[in-house]
Amino acid sequence: MTKPHTTDTQDTETAVNPYPPVRIVNDSFAPSLPSTRIGEHGPVTEGTIGILFMAYGGPESLDEMPGYLADIRSGRPTYAEVLEEISGNYEAIGGKSPLPEFTRAQIEATMTQLSTTGGDYRAYAGMRHWSPWIEDAVRDMLDDGIQRAVAIVLAPHYSKLSVEKYQKKIKAALEMYHGQIEFVFVNEYHTEPGYITAMADRVRMGIQEFPEADRDSVHTVLSAHSLPVRVIREGDPYADQLLESARLIAAQAGLRDDQWSWSYQSEGRSPEPWLGPQLEDWLPQLKAERGVDKVVSIAIGFVSDHVEILFDIDIEAQKVAREIGMTLVRPPALNTDPLFIGTLASVIHSKAQELA
Numbered sequence: 001m002t003k004p005h006t007t008d009t010q011d012t013e014t015a016v017n018p019y020p021p022v023r024i025v026n027d028s029f030a031p032s033l034p035s036t037r038i039g040e041h042g043p044v045t046e047g048t049i050g051i052l053f054m055a056y057g058g059p060e061s062l063d064e065m066p067g068y069l070a071d072i073r074s075g076r077p078t079y080a081e082v083l084e085e086i087s088g089n090y091e092a093i094g095g096k097s098p099l100p101e102f103t104r105a106q107i108e109a110t111m112t113q114l115s116t117t118g119g120d121y122r123a124y125a126g127m128r129h130w131s132p133w134i135e136d137a138v139r140d141m142l143d144d145g146i147q148r149a150v151a152i153v154l155a156p157h158y159s160k161l162s163v164e165k166y167q168k169k170i171k172a173a174l175e176m177y178h179g180q181i182e183f184v185f186v187n188e189y190h191t192e193p194g195y196i197t198a199m200a201d202r203v204r205m206g207i208q209e210f211p212e213a214d215r216d217s218v219h220t221v222l223s224a225h226s227l228p229v230r231v232i233r234e235g236d237p238y239a240d241q242l243l244e245s246a247r248l249i250a251a252q253a254g255l256r257d258d259q260w261s262w263s264y265q266s267e268g269r270s271p272e273p274w275l276g277p278q279l280e281d282w283l284p285q286l287k288a289e290r291g292v293d294k295v296v297s298i299a300i301g302f303v304s305d306h307v308e309i310l311f312d313i314d315i316e317a318q319k320v321a322r323e324i325g326m327t328l329v330r331p332p333a334l335n336t337d338p339l340f341i342g343t344l345a346s347v348i349h350s351k352a353q354e355l356a
Ligand SMILES: C=CC1=C(C)c2cc3[nH]c(cc4nc(cc5[nH]c(cc1n2)c(C)c5CCC(=O)O)C(CCC(=O)O)=C4C)c(C)c3C=C
Pocket: 001, 002, 010, 011, 012, 013, 014, 056, 058, 069, 072, 073, 074, 086, 155, 159, 161, 162, 225, 226, 227, 228, 267, 268, 269, 270, 301, 302, 306, 307, 308
């Protein structure tokens, strides 16, 4: 999400929330992920391999917002103005996060692909910041008798503030339940050809929104969620991986160097410096310094349309673009794009071969 910064002195997502909030379910509420078990769940045999799909998680009503934020903020209090602002952002995109629904659709589509491999796979969903929790998924896998599993995060780039945190939750859950599952981890898939081609298709899709005569002057801005600069200085590979993906996507889309650029988005609220430039600052700079007035915006670190795209780009960045007389086109995220789903299936299937 975005500025303004508060005086909050937070240490980004490092601590564990000591009081994970519990979702309150009533008769009129039908969550998109009511269970960690997705799809067919017949008897588990020695050859069965569990697949734990992990995602950020998202609130499916505004009532869930305080609990969701409490988890993201590792139990630190959320100031009223921050809660109000973030709730307002979700209200503007329909009052709920579409992430759980997309996550479910992505898992179902990947399992359909995997069913053609002959492997005996069982799918589980575990969210990092909301229900159904990663811990719930590990408990259900243990209950089902799963002995070997592949774990994958629905985010292609590795960071110790993202993918590593998900993996640590699995290890902590195994300890908590005194259980044993042999896990292999997909750490990243940011250079996988299917992912790169699917993103390059999005670039082309965006450019085609402009009249043919204008297309050569369209500028593509590729972006991803920002992180504190400190994390990269400590050796985190996130920024390098993003740029590697960005260069491959631009090349695959046939863009010249002057036809694309990089920016970050969705900076957090801690007072320390975050990676930039931020999209809403970069757009005016592109206009002022290079005369760019037609932009395709693609968030390459996200694989589904959720608040960081639907609000941060479609509402906030779009407002900035309008104010400076720039046309900004934002093609849909990958969601259940067959090329992306094929990539997930293939990285999972090849990782599964590492299991004894
Ligand atoms: C690579 C890092 C991160 C990814 C990817 C990411 C995705 C992501 N985030 C939200 C929603 C929120 N994130 C918030 C804070 C926050 N996010 C990250 C990192 C990534 N998020 C950090 C380091 C922080 C700061 C955490 C802290 O300790 O305060 C918040 C809280 C409010 C805010 O700071 O704006 C929200 C909400 C989504 C939906 C998402 C997509 C998958």
